């Protein structure tokens with residue numbers, strides 16, 4: 204199996220040097236394990252010379268559900284394909300595949316722009332809030348975004364808004380060292396909103412053009428933690444009118460149907476402008492993003508495909524689907 | 530969801546009363562709903578299919594007992610089968626043999642291994658063990674410091690060598706150190722990894738071969754989707770898992786992944802992880818997880834969570850009151866206040882069988898809307914203690930007084946009183962048989 208994004212094992216003692224020299228992974232390569240999974244099997248289904256009988260539709264349902272699209276979205280897709288088939292029968296499975304692809308692509312494309320909406324560097328500071336449930340990859344994604352922005356000529360500063368989790372601040376600081384950017388932090392246990400308030404002031408003072416705010420992981424069901432996050436957002440707004448310019452929700456590709464609840468709750472609480480779909484180097488497909496797209500119209504903006512700085516790519520729906528079906 | 534599931538099934542069975550036995554068409558129609566519930570809970574497609582097949586075989590031809598409706602009969606079989614499948618002995622760690630007994634925690638990135646390592650240490654110490662934590666994640670930035678910090682919080686020794694050495698060497702020296710210092714169990718934290726990463730999996734295989742652990746525990750989040758089967762299968766094939774720690778059960782994920790993992794590997798769920806704070810792991814009870822997966826509410830976990838904040842007696846009396854529909858406005862207020870500490874109303878409501886359905890009614894949904902909370906609280910606080918215990922006392926003039934006292938309108942007070950009455954009668958109904966049997970028994 205070709206996987207360009209595989210990290211070294213045993214880990215090198217200076218992980219950053221080897222990491223920065225490695226070539227960026229192409230999306231297709233990164234998704235190779237995904238491809239081997241059920242979407243790969245979807246393709247297998249389409250390649251056979253079978254007729255489009257009940258067995259075919261049952262199998263398609265199975266593939267889509269196994270890819271975490273959820274019973275609801277899967278049902279809608281199959282219904283749509285079947286009604287197309289009834290109007291104008293598909294000649295062969297290949298034609299059904301194309302129709303499915305078109306439907307999935309439409310889902311992804313009706314979510315709005317997958318690009319970032321940030322003020323130009325000369326027009327002032329861009330502030331990005333990164334949120335999500337525990338352990339999905341927020342802090343790592345911030346490190347990767349830093350690297351990404353540096354590639355585009357920006358000069359990010361990071362704010363350590365996770366004051367709760369053990370060593371979360373140190374984790375961000377290590378990434379700050381590796382990328383050579385400043386990390387603004389206070390003591391563990393400090394009030395995140397005031398860390399963010401002070402942090403934005405300091406970042407402006409230091410001439411940063413981009414600020415990335417890390418936040419503690421929190422389950423969307425915890426009222427007090429969601430209130431804390433709302434407060435952080437309010438502080439950002441107050442400190443810098445127009446900000447946050449992006450509020451990115453990180454979603455782990457392994458997540459099942461709960462991903463939809465996460466997206467709903469976070470969007471409701473603080474307004475989400477886009478998703479980062481992390482850990483796509485796993486064998487999971489993150490198919491719940493289709494359900495999220497269908498119901499919430501939230502665009503995916505980036506995908507994460509590994510633990511290194513390079514393992515982040517802007518999301519491209521065509522490329523994504525192509526990779527899933529190739 | 531429970532009500533929804535039963536309701537939907539009730540419709541399917543409406544003509545069955547006279548026939549006496551569960552027939553194929555009805556069972557199949559009912560199981561279609563069950564299947565949907567399983568898929569919504571992230572139970573793997575194939576696991577769900579096999580499961581439904583087993584239930585079908587058991588259900589068809591079964592005589593409908595007098596005390597149950599046909600829908601309840603099918604649900605009971607579903608529930609029994611689910612409990613059986615989830616089965617297993619709750620929460621035991623094998624610490625026999627040479628000391629310290631090594632316990633290896635493995636899993637995908639970010640699932641809660643490091644946190645669970647500390648929680649497990651706390652759990653084992655409560656059982657009289659002397660745990661040691663060994664920091665073998667040399668890859669993730671600040672992973673070692675994370676474990677050290679957690680160890681400090683619970684005053685548990687942590688063996689670490691920074692990030693320069695190989696995990697397997699750290700583990701071996703850590704075990705020796707533990708032996709020298711009288712530790713009885715050694716919990717080895719490892720770096721998160723994807724099961725498709727062959728090099729990193731090979732590293733774990735070597736670690737296991739050297740450490741010879743008593744237990745290899747897979748740590749997986751309750752939010753895991755369909756892919757749980759492949760993840761667990763590969764970890765199991767390579768490492769011979771002995772159990773599962775299911776984390777993030779404090780959220781609203783239904784946790785069907787546990788069933789998938791159990792079905793493909795046969796390993797028992799040993800513990801549940803609740804919350805990001807270092808507290809002991811929670812014991813696993815198959816019946817509770819079964820109810821949760823079916824969306825029938827997780828009453829007992831709710832009560833247990835409440836227990837952390839209430840005294841034991843309070844919790845038991847609340848249980849009784851809930852079931853008998855006898856709870857008062859005071860209980861209601863206390864509940865709501867605790868609920869706000871514990872999680873969203875929505876998630877609490879989902880834990881209580883029946884309540885979820887009731888809450889879909891617009892007036893109820895409104896009453897428990899977060900924004901309305903303050904108003905409801907103000908109204909209850911404006912009642913006398915007597916009124917809170919005996920709402921029937923609250924006549925027109927009292928209503929006006931309460932409205933003035935709470936800065937609300939009389940209509941608001943009326944509305945709350947009506948809702949409260951609804952809720953009480955709903956609770957009474959629940960105790961009369963729409964609660965799954967094993968739950969009802971436990972609550973009596």
Ligand SMILES: Nc1nc2c(ncn2[C@@H]2O[C@H](COP(=O)(O)OP(=O)(O)OP(=O)(O)O)[C@@H](O)[C@H]2O)c(=O)[nH]1
Pocket residue numbers: 335336337338339340341342343344365368371418419420421453481482483484485507508509510514638639669721723
């Ligand atoms: N394989 C893989 N691992 C990832 C990816 N992104 C993050 N991780 C790993 O996932 C784990 C959790 O990442 P973090 O960045 O700490 O996640 P977080 O959301 O900040 O976690 P909390 O702050 O604890 O809520 C770490 O082991 C990361 O290395 C990814 O795209 N692929």
Ligand SMILES: Nc1nc2c(ncn2[C@@H]2O[C@H](COP(=O)(O)OP(=O)(O)OP(=O)(O)O)[C@@H](O)[C@H]2O)c(=O)[nH]1
Pocket residue numbers: 337338368420422636637638639640641642643644645666669672719720721722748776777778779780801802803804805806
């Ligand atoms: N709500 C909740 N959060 C949890 C639970 N267990 C762990 N967490 C949180 O999940 C995040 C990840 O936990 P870790 O213990 O760092 O996960 P890990 O598996 O060690 O991560 P890696 O080492 O990066 O693979 C942290 O924010 C934890 O606080 C749980 O049971 N409930």
Ligand SMILES: [Mg+2]
Pocket residue numbers: 341342343365371417418419420
């Ligand atoms: Mg973090």
Ligand SMILES: [Mg+2]
Pocket residue numbers: 642643644666672718719720721
């Ligand atoms: Mg860890």
